[in-house]
Amino acid sequence: xxxxxxxxxxxxxxxxxxxxxxxxxxxxxxxxxxxxxxxxxxxxxxxxxxxxxxxxxxxxxxxxxxxxxxxxxxxxxxxxx
Numbered sequence: 001x002x003x004x005x006x007x008x009x010x011x012x013x014x015x016x017x018x019x020x021x022x023x024x025x026x027x028x029x030x031x032x033x034x035x036x037x038x039x040x041x042x043x044x045x046x047x048x049x050x051x052x053x054x055x056x057x058x059x060x061x062x063x064x065x066x067x068x069x070x071x072x073x074x075x076x077x078x079x080x081x
Contacts, residue, residue, distance in 0.1 A: 017043075018043070022069040040064075
């Protein structure tokens with residue numbers, strides 16, 4: 001496996017994780033944090049940090065919307081218990 005293939009596979013796995021979390025709205029962020037040590041907001045922060053490292057501006061709310069599949073305030077209103 002070369003570097004490009006590894007990057008493509010990692011990207012596909014990340015997209016699958018995000019899609020899975022967007023489908024599993026019954027899973028609360030606090031549950032993820034308690035059990036796995038990270039949550040959707042952590043992923044959004046890491047996404048934003050990765051963008052910043054590459055000189056790409058991505059504000060916190062945009063990163064959260066990319067991970068949650070909708071604006072964070074809307075996700076909280078719909079799904080946060």
